[in-house]
Amino acid sequence: MTDLRVVDVAEAQLDSVWEVRIRSFGPGGDRDEWRKTALRFIADGRYLGVVDGDQLVAAARIWPFEQWWGGRRVPLGGVAGVVVAPEYRGQGVGSLLMRGVLQRCVEKGYPLTALYPATTVLYRHLGYEFAGGRYKFSFQAADLRTLGGKGTAVRKASRADAELFLQLAGKSHETRRSNGPLIWPTSEIESWLEDEDNFAYVADDGFVVYNWSDGNLAVDELVAGSEETARALWATVGSGASIARTVHAYCPPFDPIHLLAEHEAEGDARINRWMLRLVDAPTAIAGRGFPEGVVLEADLRIDDPELPTNTGDWHLSVVDGVGRLTPSEPSSDALRLGPRGLAALYAGTPLTALRGAGLAAGGAATADSALDAVFGGATPYMLDYF
Structure with a gap:
């Protein structure tokens, strides 16, 4: 496998993508409808693959979403249909593909990207972290009728x-x-x-x-x-x-x-968890809504090996519901975060949990409660599986 490279999927390669998809997810779905949808992704440069020579061995597509954060809309690339041929798994092909996806999200101007993981190992390695869930509750129909x-x-x-x-x-x-x-x-x-x-x-x-x-x-x-x-x-x-x-x-x-x-939802509520990653940290902060009346000034040190433009010393300022992340001088009081910790913080995960998982370190002793107040809020959720 000396000729692995990321490419834009072409219409002529869709039969190969379908074959890898069947081997990855099993049979099912309407092939003609899938192909019609795939062509829209191809036309807009949102379908990427990995080829070994001339053979397509992996693929993923990017949905052009927006996502609500703090009551404001932030552009988001929704990563879906990530498939790798069985004989190429465990050899870094998935990581190569997802690095291409991250770069395409940069090119498309998505400050955020999200996905439902089939495995957490690959996506955490590339900076994704759990941010919320898709909740399914069951109620008695007769209750609702009345x-x-x-x-x-x-x-x-x-x-x-x-x-x-x-x-x-x-x-x-x-x-x-x-x-x-x-x-x-x-x-x-x-x-x-x-x-x-x-x-x-x-x-x-x-x-x-x-x-x-x-x-x-x-x-x-x-x-x-x-x-x-x-x-x-x-x-x-x-x-x-x-x-x-x-x-x-x-x-x-x-x-x-x-x-x-009248009656509580049944006890078998189902939760599908989804993962988030910041692609462009300053733009993601500027796009997000924050609580009115909460003021924060804090220094951050972000280390993002996959997206170096996020790496560096930053000053986070939140005033009147608006956030700004601007370059700053190094500070001994800076909160240190990698991309996983940054994504989890953005989604409202408490600092005590991030510190307990080794995803946050340092920072001013009095800053944790202020950061929790700024990024906290309604439980993050999605209604859709993509």
């Missing part, structure tokens, strides 16, 4: 409502100062609303998208700007209680439904 909200007008949604959905979700996440939810391209939302397997309803200040799942119902997303709208939309889903005993719902652990439903 929540009320009958005075709220709810109508069936269509493809034409895609922009309205984005506006309603944006207003909700800004108000809640959400951490973690993704903003998908409008074309993807239009596609979901066209899918006859999805049931979408909209009110003046909210919407719901749900579908059938093995004889039960599953809520992909429910946004409500008021109690009455929340009751009306959940009751719409619960109206299927004569057929479906259970409603599975992807929502954060602090969603109002946990306070509205």
